[in-house]
Amino acid sequence: MSAARSGAAEMSFGLRLLDRYLLRLLIWPLLGCLGVTVVALLLERILRLLDELSQSSARFGYVTQLAANLTPHYLGLALPVAFFVALFIVIARLSDGSEIDALLASGQSLERIAAPFLAVGVALSIFSFVVFGYLQPYSRYTFRAVMHAAVNAGWNGRLAGGAFIDDKGSLMTADSADMSGQRLTHVFIRRLDPRGHEEIITAATADLKMDPAGKTVTMDLRNGRRIGIDVNGAYRNLAFTSLTTQTPLAAAAALLRDRGGDERELTMGELSQQARSAHPVVSKGTLMGEYYGRLARAAFLPFLPLLAFPLGLAAKRGNRAPSLIMAGLLLLAFQHALLLGQGLAKSGKLAPFPAIWIPFAIFAGLGVWLFVGSRTRPGDTPVSRLVRRINNLVARMVRALPQPKKRKAA
Numbered sequence: 495m496s497a498a499r500s501g502a503a504e505m506s507f508g509l510r511l512l513d514r515y516l517l518r519l520l521i522w523p524l525l526g527c528l529g530v531t532v533v534a535l536l537l538e539r540i541l542r543l544l545d546e547l548s549q550s551s552a553r554f555g556y557v558t559q560l561a562a563n564l565t566p567h568y569l570g571l572a573l574p575v576a577f578f579v580a581l582f583i584v585i586a587r588l589s590d591g592s593e594i595d596a597l598l599a600s601g602q603s604l605e606r607i608a609a610p611f612l613a614v615g616v617a618l619s620i621f622s623f624v625v626f627g628y629l630q631p632y633s634r635y636t637f638r639a640v641m642h643a644a645v646n647a648g649w650n651g652r653l654a655g656g657a658f659i660d661d662k663g664s665l666m667t668a669d670s671a672d673m674s675g676q677r678l679t680h681v682f683i684r685r686l687d688p689r690g691h692e693e694i695i696t697a698a699t700a701d702l703k704m705d706p707a708g709k710t711v712t713m714d715l716r717n718g719r720r721i722g723i724d725v726n727g728a729y730r731n732l733a734f735t736s737l738t739t740q741t742p743l744a745a746a747a748a749l750l751r752d753r754g755g756d757e758r759e760l761t762m763g764e765l766s767q768q769a770r771s772a773h774p775v776v777s778k779g780t781l782m783g784e785y786y787g788r789l790a791r792a793a794f795l796p797f798l799p800l801l802a803f804p805l806g807l808a809a810k811r812g813n814r815a816p817s818l819i820m821a822g823l824l825l826l827a828f829q830h831a832l833l834l835g836q837g838l839a840k841s842g843k844l845a846p847f848p849a850i851w852i853p854f855a856i857f858a859g860l861g862v863w864l865f866v867g868s869r870t871r872p873g874d875t876p877v878s879r880l881v882r883r884i885n886n887l888v889a890r891m892v893r894a895l896p897q898p899k900k901r902k903a904a
Contacts, residue, residue: 585806
C-alpha cells in the first residue's frame with residue numbers, strides 16, 4: 495500500500511516537474527519576443543510622431559505620453575505573434591534534442607506535453623481580453639486627446655529650414671535657418687491682416703525673438719515685400735528694407751468630443767450596452783462586429799499551441815523555415831479574415847455573428863485537426879507533407895534548368 499502511495503507521489507511530482515520544465519523553457523522566449531516586437535513597433539511609431547511634431551520643442555513633451563498610450567494597442571498586436579514564435583522555438587528545441595521522443599517513449603502523450611502550453615494560452619487569453627476590452631479603448635481615446643493637444647499646441651517661435659509652420663491660418667516657411675531656428679533666410683509668410691484679408695510677406699532674412707511671457711514672437715524682417723489689400727479694396731505692393739511685426743503664439747486646444755464617438759473607444763460592457771440601445775452611437779452591426787472581433791482575438795490564443803506543435807515538430811525534418819512561413823501566413827490570414835468580417839458587419843452585408851465566428855471556427859478547427867493528426871506520427875501532418883512536396887517540386891525545377899557550362903582551362 496505504501497509502495498503504491500510512493501509511486502503515485504513520484505508520478506505526481508514527475509508531472510509537476512515536467513510542467514515546470516516546459517514553462518521555464520517557454521517564459522524567456524515569450525518575454526523576449528514580446529518585448530522586442532512591442533519595442534520595435536513603438537520605435538517605428540515614435541519616429542513618425544517626432545516627424546509630425548518636429549516644429550515645436552514644446553510638443554516633444556507629448557511624445558512620451560503618446561508612446562505610453564500606444565503600448566496597449568501594440569501589445570495586443572504582438573501577443574499572438576510572440577506567443578507562437580516562443581512556442582515554435584521551444585518545440586523545435588525539444589524536437590532537436592529528441593526530448594519529445596523520450597517523453598513519448600516514457601508513456602507521456604502529446605496532449606500531456608502540450609497541457610502546460612495550453613494553460614499559458616488560456617492565461618494569455620484572459621489577459622488579452624482585458625487588453626482588448628478595457629485597456630485599449632481608454633488608451634486609444636487618451637492617445638487621440640494627447641495628439642489633439644500636441645497638434646494644436648501652437649508654434650514655439652522657432653523654425654527649421656525647409657519646414658512649414660501652419661498656425662491658426664498663418665503659413666510660414668524659410669529656405670534655411672541657423673541651429674537655433676531663429677535666424678532665417680528667404681522667408682515666406684502668408685497670413686490674415688487685422689481686417690481678415692490675406693497678406694503675403696517675403697523677406698531676404700529674418701530674426702525671430704520670443705517675448706519673455708511666451709505669448710508673442712517678434713519678427714524683424716529685412717529686404718522684402720509686403721503684398722496685401724488696402725482700405726479701398728485694391729492690392730498694394732510695399733517694398734521694405736526693414737519691417738517688424740508680431741505673431742501671437744496659440745495655446746493648446748481642448749478635445750472637441752467625449753470618449754465614445756468611435757466603437758474602438760468603447761469597452762466591452764459599453765459595446766454591449768450600446769448594441770441594446772435604441773439610439774446607438776454607430777450602427778449595431780459595427781458595434782457587434784467590434785465586440786465579437788475582440789472576443790475572437792482573445793479566444794484564439796489557446797489554439798496556437800495546437801498549431802505550433804505539428805509545425806514545430808516538422809522542423810526536425812528540415813522544414814523549419816517553411817513551417818514558420820506557413821504559420822505566419824495562417825496568423826496573417828486569420829487577422830485579415832476578422833477585419834473582413836468586421837467590415838462586412840459594418841456595411842450590413844453580413845450578420846456580425848457569422849462574419850466573425852465562421853473564420854474563427856475555420857482556423858481553430860484547422861489547429862485541432864493538425865494537432866490530432868500529429869498524435870500518431872509527430873511532425874508528419876498534411877501541412878508538413880505539403881511543404882515537403884513544394885520543396886521537392888522546387889528542387890526538381892532547379893535541376894531541370896540548364897546548368898552553366900564550365901570553362902575549359904587554357
